[in-house]
Amino acid sequence: MKIYSRPGLFVGLVASLVGVVACSSEGSTSPASNPPITEAMTQTPTDPASISAPTSSASKEIPETGTPSTESVAIEIDADAGVPEVASVALGSPVVIQVFSETEQDFHLHGFDIDLMGDDVTFDFIADKLGDFELESHESGEILLTLSVVED
Numbered sequence: 001m002k003i004y005s006r007p008g009l010f011v012g013l014v015a016s017l018v019g020v021v022a023c024s025s026e027g028s029t030s031p032a033s034n035p036p037i038t039e040a041m042t043q044t045p046t047d048p049a050s051i052s053a054p055t056s057s058a059s060k061e062i063p064e065t066g067t068p069s070t071e072s073v074a075i076e077i078d079a080d081a082g083v084p085e086v087a088s089v090a091l092g093s094p095v096v097i098q099v100f101s102e103t104e105q106d107f108h109l110h111g112f113d114i115d116l117m118g119d120d121v122t123f124d125f126i127a128d129k130l131g132d133f134e135l136e137s138h139e140s141g142e143i144l145l146t147l148s149v150v151e152d
Contacts, residue, residue, distance in 0.1 A: 072096045072124075077144050079105060079137055085145045089127045090152040097123040097135065099144065106138040109147075 072094040075087050079101035089095055099107055101119045108115050109123055111133035116123065123135070127149040135145035 073127075074098070075145065075147075076100070077135065079107075079142075079144055082142075084143045086148070087145060088148040088150055091127060091130055091149055093127045093149075095123070095125055095127050095147070097145065097147075099123070099135070101137075103139075105140070107144070108136050108138055110134045110136065 073087075073089045073096070075085070075095070075097045077085055077097060077099045079099050097109070099116075099121050104117065104119045106115060106117050107121055107123075109125075111129060111131065112123075112125055114123055114125065127147075130149050130151065133147045133149065134143045135147065136143055
């Protein structure tokens with residue numbers, strides 16, 4: 001009997017044997033290895049109220065499920081009107097503030113630290129902080145909007 005010494009041949013043979021043994025145990029039908037599937041296991045654990053679409057309401061920004069609405073609160077500001085606006089949104093609401101001006105200006109939303117430059121700018125953010133926040137024109141120093149973020 002002649003023995004050939006080839007690295008990998010022995011390892012490959014052992015790996016093949018282990019694979020055969022492992023495959024034969026997968027087909028086993030013993031109760032310990034494959035418990036029966038019950039009806040409770042096939043049901044999905046979802047709450048129908050949490051997956052249903054929120055109902056729309058003009059006065060409600062947060063649906064009854066307690067998750068923020070996916071609809072943005074839209075606010076338009078005329079920077080040249082000379083009259084500061086006041087708006088209120090629910091905590092967690094997406095907010096879009098569009099500012100129109102006859103001249104290019106630097107606008108700053110305090111508290112959210114968003115600066116935009118232009119004559120037609122759009123602030124797009126999530127109202128994730130409680131409190132009152134001012135939108136200011138840095139050129140004129142005027143407060144254009146006081147945004148109140150409140151709990152619903």
